[in-house]
Amino acid sequence: xxxxxxxxxxxxxxxxxxxxxxxxxxxxxxxxxxxxxxxxxxxxxxxxxxxxxxxxxxxxxxxxxxxxxxxxxxxxxxxxxxxxxxxxxxxxxxxxxxxxxxxxxxxxxxxxxxxxxxxxxxxxxx
Amino acid sequence: xxxxxxxxxxxxxxxxxxxxxxxxxxxxxxxxxxxxxxxxxxxxxxxxxxxxxxxxxxxxxxxxxxxxxxxxxxxxxxxxxxxxxxxxxxxxxxxxxxxxxxxxxxxxxxxxxxxxxxxxxxxxxxxxxxxxxxxxxxxxxxxxxxxxxxxxxxxxxxxxxxxxxxxxxxxxxxxxxxxxxxxxxxxxxxxxxxxxxxxxxxxxx
Numbered sequence: 550x551x552x553x554x555x556x557x558x559x560x561x562x563x564x565x566x567x568x569x570x571x572x573x574x575x576x577x578x579x580x581x582x583x584x585x586x587x588x589x590x591x592x593x594x595x596x597x598x599x600x601x602x603x604x605x606x607x608x609x610x611x612x613x614x615x616x617x618x619x620x621x622x623x624x625x626x627x628x629x630x631x632x633x634x635x636x637x638x639x640x641x642x643x644x645x646x647x648x649x650x651x652x653x654x655x656x657x658x659x660x661x662x663x664x665x666x667x668x669x670x671x672x673x674x675x
Numbered sequence: 676x677x678x679x680x681x682x683x684x685x686x687x688x689x690x691x692x693x694x695x696x697x698x699x700x701x702x703x704x705x706x707x708x709x710x711x712x713x714x715x716x717x718x719x720x721x722x723x724x725x726x727x728x729x730x731x732x733x734x735x736x737x738x739x740x741x742x743x744x745x746x747x748x749x750x751x752x753x754x755x756x757x758x759x760x761x762x763x764x765x766x767x768x769x770x771x772x773x774x775x776x777x778x779x780x781x782x783x784x785x786x787x788x789x790x791x792x793x794x795x796x797x798x799x800x801x802x803x804x805x806x807x808x809x810x811x812x813x814x815x816x817x818x819x820x821x822x823x824x825x826x827x828x829x830x831x832x833x834x835x836x837x838x839x840x841x842x843x844x845x846x847x848x849x850x851x852x853x854x855x856x857x858x859x860x861x862x863x864x865x866x867x868x869x870x871x872x873x874x875x876x877x878x879x880x
Contacts, residue, residue, distance in 0.1 A: 559717070560692040561685065562876065605695060605715050632699030637712040653696045654806065 551576045552669065553596060557588040557614070558603035558630070563653070567601050567630060570655040575670050585609030589617050592625050599669065602647070604631040604638065615645040628663060630655060679838055680722055680866045687720050689873045690842070694718040697802025698844050698857075704798045705791070705846070709772040712849045719843040722866070728839065740764075742784070743819040744792040748800045750811035752868040755839075755861035757796040761788055763822055765853040772851070785821060792816050795846065795857055803859075807872050840866045 554577055556567045564581050571577060580597070582588035586609045588600060604611035611629060618625060629642045632653040639650045649663045664670045682690070695718060702713035740763040747756050766784050769791065775783060797813065804811040842859040861869065 560688050560695070562689045562692045563695075605717055607717060632696035633715050634699050634703045635706045635712060637706065653699070 551578050552598055553578045554599040555580050555582055555588055555591050555597050556601045557582040559583055559606040566655055570657045570660045572661050572670055585614030588614055592623050597625055600625050600627045601630045602627050604633050615642060615647060619646045680863050682722055685877050686870060686873060689876055691718055691720045693803055693806050694842050696806060697799050700802040701795050701798035704794050708794055714847045714849050716845045722838055722840050724838055740822050742788055742821045744788055744816045745819050746796045746816040747814040748811045750804060751809040753809055753865040755859060755865055757800060758858040759792045759796060760856045762854045768851040768853050789816055838863055
């Protein structure tokens with residue numbers, strides 16, 4: 550079964566790093582968004598299960614994106630991926646409905662652990 | 676004379692992202708020191724002519740009165756200066772957060788400025804170095820001016836470079852009147868070296 554996911558980050562390099570950090574043998578269809586607005590459009594247009602969301606972005610940042618998802622009850626799980634490692638940032642995004650928080654630079658093992666914790670991948674994935 | 680430095684869009688994006696991670700680490704340190712939430716901006720990465728540098732500084736602050744601290748850094752062929760410009764209106768809020776009693780003497784304000792500069796500059800520079808595998812040494816912070824205006828600062832900063840890469844980060848603290856700009860300025864040679872260092876990060880797989 551293929552998992553449809555969105556990687557939302559204003560940085561091209563960060564989008565690439567994130568997609569490289571996904572488990573190797575996990576079947577996914579990855580779409581990219583450069584800001585929250587693009588990500589929300591994607592969520593509304595298709596059947597996505599999961600979003601990796603950056604916080605600091607132009608146009609619509611991560612916090613605003615979480616708010617839109619929450620207010621409109623959009624059916625997507627969000628994992629925040631950010632360089633903002635202040636404990637307060639983590640608490641805020643959790644309160645706003647993000648299921649987890651991964652700090653940048655992204656660590657492949659950490660990504661696999663989080664995905665396994667939420668049953669998004671099985672135990673066999675590296 | 677070597678060609679003037681220029682950044683491709685990918686290089687600019689890469690340096691911006693590295694800065695984003697580094698300033699997050701710096702903000703975390705400041706947040707813990709002052710027990711506040713630091714609002715993180717999108718860092719601005721630009722190659723500027725030195726004569727544009729004055730304009731960059733002028734556009735930073737509308738404040739009449741600023742204080743500034745400068746700190747050099749060097750490591751593995753990359754060198755530059757971190758310039759922290761502090762809006763003087765921030766001092767009363769900072770002193771509250773740091774539990775300094777009453778009105779501040781110029782000396783006490785200087786002490787606070789040095790504390791904040793040490794935390795922000797240090798963490799940010801080490802954060803960038805950490806990602807690029809550069810072990811930066813930092814010089815002692817030097818006060819460029821206290822309670823002066825931006826033009827006074829500019830007159831002092833007749834830099835030795837033709838072009839420079841400037842990374843600008845504007846930190847604000849939520850719920851407080853605290854506003855400061857951190858400018859990281861790299862020499863031309865350093866930028867060429869940085870470009871080589873980040874080229875491996877930009878390789879496509």
